[in-house]
Amino acid sequence: MRKIDPKRFKIAKRHTSREINRQIALTLIRTHQPVSRADLARLMGTRRGVVSILVNELLAEGLIFEGATGEGGGRGRKPTFLYIDSRERYVIAVDIRATRTYLMATDLLGKPLVGITSFSTNRTLGILISNLSQKIRSIVADHKAVATCQGVGVVVPGMTDPKSGRVLHAPTLGWRNVNLKDPLSTAIDLPVHIENSGRACALAQVWASRDHAHIGDLAFVSVSDGVGVGIVVNGEILRGQHNIAGEFGHVPLSIDGPRCSCGATGCWEAYVSNLATLSRYFGRNPNEQKPMSAEMATFTIEDLVSRARNGDGKALAALHSTGRYLGLGLASIINAVDPGRLYIGGEITAAWDLIESSVKAALAERALTDLAARTEIRTVSVEEHPRLRGAAALVAAPAFAAPMVA
Amino acid sequence: MRKIDPKRFKIAKRHTSREINRQIALTLIRTHQPVSRADLARLMGTRRGVVSILVNELLAEGLIFEGATGEGGGRGRKPTFLYIDSRERYVIAVDIRATRTYLMATDLLGKPLVGITSFSTNRTLGILISNLSQKIRSIVADHKAVATCQGVGVVVPGMTDPKSGRVLHAPTLGWRNVNLKDPLSTAIDLPVHIENSGRACALAQVWASRDHAHIGDLAFVSVSDGVGVGIVVNGEILRGQHNIAGEFGHVPLSIDGPRCSCGATGCWEAYVSNLATLSRYFGRNPNEQKPMSAEMATFTIEDLVSRARNGDGKALAALHSTGRYLGLGLASIINAVDPGRLYIGGEITAAWDLIESSVKAALAERALTDLAARTEIRTVSVEEHPRLRGAAALVAAPAFAAPMVA
DNA sequence: GTAATATGTCTCTTCTTTGGACAATATCCC
DNA sequence: GGGATATTGTCCAAAGAAGAGACATATTAC
Numbered sequence: 001m002r003k004i005d006p007k008r009f010k011i012a013k014r015h016t017s018r019e020i021n022r023q024i025a026l027t028l029i030r031t032h033q034p035v036s037r038a039d040l041a042r043l044m045g046t047r048r049g050v051v052s053i054l055v056n057e058l059l060a061e062g063l064i065f066e067g068a069t070g071e072g073g074g075r076g077r078k079p080t081f082l083y084i085d086s087r088e089r090y091v092i093a094v095d096i097r098a099t100r101t102y103l104m105a106t107d108l109l110g111k112p113l114v115g116i117t118s119f120s121t122n123r124t125l126g127i128l129i130s131n132l133s134q135k136i137r138s139i140v141a142d143h144k145a146v147a148t149c150q151g152v153g154v155v156v157p158g159m160t161d162p163k164s165g166r167v168l169h170a171p172t173l174g175w176r177n178v179n180l181k182d183p184l185s186t187a188i189d190l191p192v193h194i195e196n197s198g199r200a201c202a203l204a205q206v207w208a209s210r211d212h213a214h215i216g217d218l219a220f221v222s223v224s225d226g227v228g229v230g231i232v233v234n235g236e237i238l239r240g241q242h243n244i245a246g247e248f249g250h251v252p253l254s255i256d257g258p259r260c261s262c263g264a265t266g267c268w269e270a271y272v273s274n275l276a277t278l279s280r281y282f283g284r285n286p287n288e289q290k291p292m293s294a295e296m297a298t299f300t301i302e303d304l305v306s307r308a309r310n311g312d313g314k315a316l317a318a319l320h321s322t323g324r325y326l327g328l329g330l331a332s333i334i335n336a337v338d339p340g341r342l343y344i345g346g347e348i349t350a351a352w353d354l355i356e357s358s359v360k361a362a363l364a365e366r367a368l369t370d371l372a373a374r375t376e377i378r379t380v381s382v383e384e385h386p387r388l389r390g391a392a393a394l395v396a397a398p399a400f401a402a403p404m405v406a
Numbered sequence: 407m408r409k410i411d412p413k414r415f416k417i418a419k420r421h422t423s424r425e426i427n428r429q430i431a432l433t434l435i436r437t438h439q440p441v442s443r444a445d446l447a448r449l450m451g452t453r454r455g456v457v458s459i460l461v462n463e464l465l466a467e468g469l470i471f472e473g474a475t476g477e478g479g480g481r482g483r484k485p486t487f488l489y490i491d492s493r494e495r496y497v498i499a500v501d502i503r504a505t506r507t508y509l510m511a512t513d514l515l516g517k518p519l520v521g522i523t524s525f526s527t528n529r530t531l532g533i534l535i536s537n538l539s540q541k542i543r544s545i546v547a548d549h550k551a552v553a554t555c556q557g558v559g560v561v562v563p564g565m566t567d568p569k570s571g572r573v574l575h576a577p578t579l580g581w582r583n584v585n586l587k588d589p590l591s592t593a594i595d596l597p598v599h600i601e602n603s604g605r606a607c608a609l610a611q612v613w614a615s616r617d618h619a620h621i622g623d624l625a626f627v628s629v630s631d632g633v634g635v636g637i638v639v640n641g642e643i644l645r646g647q648h649n650i651a652g653e654f655g656h657v658p659l660s661i662d663g664p665r666c667s668c669g670a671t672g673c674w675e676a677y678v679s680n681l682a683t684l685s686r687y688f689g690r691n692p693n694e695q696k697p698m699s700a701e702m703a704t705f706t707i708e709d710l711v712s713r714a715r716n717g718d719g720k721a722l723a724a725l726h727s728t729g730r731y732l733g734l735g736l737a738s739i740i741n742a743v744d745p746g747r748l749y750i751g752g753e754i755t756a757a758w759d760l761i762e763s764s765v766k767a768a769l770a771e772r773a774l775t776d777l778a779a780r781t782e783i784r785t786v787s788v789e790e791h792p793r794l795r796g797a798a799a800l801v802a803a804p805a806f807a808a809p810m811v812a
Numbered sequence: 813g814t815a816a817t818a819t820g821t822c823t824c825t826t827c828t829t830t831g832g833a834c835a836a837t838a839t840c841c842c
Numbered sequence: 843g844g845g846a847t848a849t850t851g852t853c854c855a856a857a858g859a860a861g862a863g864a865c866a867t868a869t870t871a872c
Contacts, residue, residue, distance in 0.1 A: 004430055006434055011427055012860085015827075017420075018829090036851090049854095050828080075847070075849070076850065078837075078849085214409065214413060235409035238743065244775060244778050252659060255659050266660070332738075337652075338648055338653075339647060368668060369565070400409070406426045421859090455860085475819095475868090481816070481870035482868075482870070
């Protein structure tokens with residue numbers, strides 16, 4: 001039961017029905033391919049005649065293509081199978097991180113076309129844009145003959161306003177209220193979409209093409225330098241009134257806890273970020289000003305995990321502790337928005353087998369019902385590049401999205 | 407950008423466009439009444455001809471009525487004004503609380519028709535249903551001549567599953583997984599809608615008819631024995647996968663804090679519930695098992711507030727403390743879902759002038775941006791009966807809701 | 813009184829789903 | 843091999859709905 005917004009409603013025009021059904025057909029082709037017109041008619045509960053019109057429209061636009069007539073199975077005329085056409089269009093995904101910036105090109109379904117390239121991030125906006133557009137232009141030039149670029153999706157570790165294309169605040173980059181979209185867009189002459197990396201990761205999971213069982217309500221928790229969270233409600237990214245929705249990283253576990261980079265104390269992030277885990281291992285107060293030892297400065301979570309695997313009890317304890325705090329925070333997410341599934345990303349997932357029990361025990365401690373405590377948790381490894389896949393989805397997904405209506 | 411659910415999509419049928427525009431017209435009549443057909447055509451950006459058809463449909467169904475031709479202002483034929491017809495239909499709202507159960511009848515816009523009646527709550531389900539249906543039948547009999555009852559909305563202090571009509575867990579009533587809807591519905595032969603009271607309060611604000619500026623994203627925080635929260639996203643109540651979404655009352659402020667009724671420790675509820683505030687005043691550990699003094703047992707928040715107003719420094723300090731914790735928790739809500747507006751209900755609102763500064767200061771401490779810290783907060787006094795208004799909205803609102811599409 | 817103007821209804825056109833017919837296959841079974 | 847049966851995709855007429863504009867009605871300006 002949704003209330004119609006008396007200021008921002010959308011009237012049903014003459015084309016609206018067609019638009020809706022067209023997108024449904026496209027979605028079903030996407031999730032069920034290979035699929036015939038007759039199959040679609042059965043799935044949609046309409047006549048084959050309408051489906052034919054819809055399909056011909058999609059064919060004319062080049063969004064889908066007809067494959068060879070497939071094996072029907074029973075008797076009767078064999079069906080012509082339909083597929084999403086992922087050859088002529090592609091998108092470029094960009095992941096800007098504090099130290100390096102990563103690029104990838106994918107088709108509309110998120111399948112990578114070329115390997116991931118990267119370069120060192122220069123935090124001066126002008127230089128970064130210049131470096132970036134050079135790389136992008138090179139990719140575009142390479143593909144000019146076969147396909148056209150639909151746009152560039154850029155994810156940033158910080159708060160963003162996708163509408164204006166501004167990065168509101170990215171602490172690790174030292175950016176505050178900078179317009180990233182417009183200068184980049186003019187430099188490369190392509191549409192640019194900006195988004196926070198946590199949300200983009202969530203987006204990547206929503207649109208993950210393999211997932212037949214669509215989960216319209218999910219949360220993605222990305223644990224690395226900070227904790228980024230993306231929430232999806234009703235198949236739509238939750239952005240909130242000020243573009244800060246989903247910042248569970250700064251919901252407290254203990255208001256008297258350690259100081260967080262955001263200025264407040266006891267944020268979840270201050271307990272489970274990579275730095276927090278490492279500090280715990282070194283028995284160091286993360287707020288301390290005194291310089292780190294050489295070992296500490298270069299020591300990574302990967303190192304910690306391998307030590308834990310090799311029998312370092314202190315390392316294992318530090319991981320378990322992080323696992324526990326992770327679970328406590330996940331319980332907050334469940335109690336707050338109760339998503340159908342939780343995804344965890346970040347370096348810590350490499351140690352998931354070690355910490356899963358701690359996570360689940362902590363979750364059960366605070367979840368309000370048994371069923372909620374058993375909310376499915378899936379890890380997304382660093383190698384799956386959820387941020388880049390999310391960046392790609394920023395550009396590719398709108399072609400498949402539901403039209404705004406009512 | 408919303409993903410279409412490949413399992414639960416809704417095709418656009420021949421009637422769909424009409425349905426959508428009909429509901430938009432109805433919404434606009436609701437929010438802009440008195441309004442003419444020509445006004446609607448301008449608001450909707452369509453021809454007057456289409457509006458006429460939609461309006462005639464709504465007239466035939468008795469949802470709206472034509473008033474006297476109004477003053478146009480300029481020259482030309484005078485418009486015939488349209489209004490929501492709130493005479494022929496009404497709904498019954500029920501608020502079941504631990505000690506008393508309240509009833510009210512309202513029209514479709516939520517305007518009370520008869521005064522609020524109440525009776526002592528008997529926690530034995532059968533007896534309560536019997537008592538309740540007696541009262542309901544009496545109201546129905548009183549109105550039989552003039553109007554028909556559309557249904558009964560029931561709100562409960564606990565977790566509910568509106569679909570099945572079951573109360574999953576209501577600690578203060580001692581109910582666990584009881585079917586409230588079906589037996590009540592058969593007893594009174596009317597449709598029954600069950601909902602958690604926090605969510606219902608949020609619903610009441612969404613559908614508050616005065617509010618021209620529709621806020622599609624809001625949170626309602628109801629502070630009393632416990633802390634109930636209702637979240638609205640995109641004009642729709644957030645229920646979550648297990649019907650526990652919005653339970654911010656059990657998101658921690660400090661995991662090492664006082665024990666909460668839910669079994670966990672340091673929940674927001676354990677800091678700001680009425681009991682927590684009173685315990686703070688009496689310098690008593692709320693988890694203590696030792697019996698309360700006679701004074702403490704009968705002392706209420708209202709008493710505390712009046713003492714604070716009369717110069718009791720300890721009372722004022724206890725309230726300020728609650729205000730601070732309230733603000734810290736509100737910051738969590740803002741960081742998590744970033745609603746456009748926060749509503750606060752409960753007895754504590756009577757002391758809002760005393761604690762507002764504490765609330766806002768605490769909120770500013772933890773909010774991630776200045777803009778977010780300035781999220782509008784509105785109080786809803788106990789006299790406005792938000793729970794009952796929400797219960798009414800459960801039944802009345804579907805008539806105005808947007809149709810499910812795509 | 814006449815011109816100007818706004819409202820509400822009506823008609824015709826265009827777009828879209830609905831229902832059914834039909835040709836084009838392909839298999840089953842005798 | 844041939845007829846019966848079944849399935850796919852297309853086509854056509856019907857009906858629902860928005861778009862565009864004409865027209866009668868009602869009211870004020872001058």
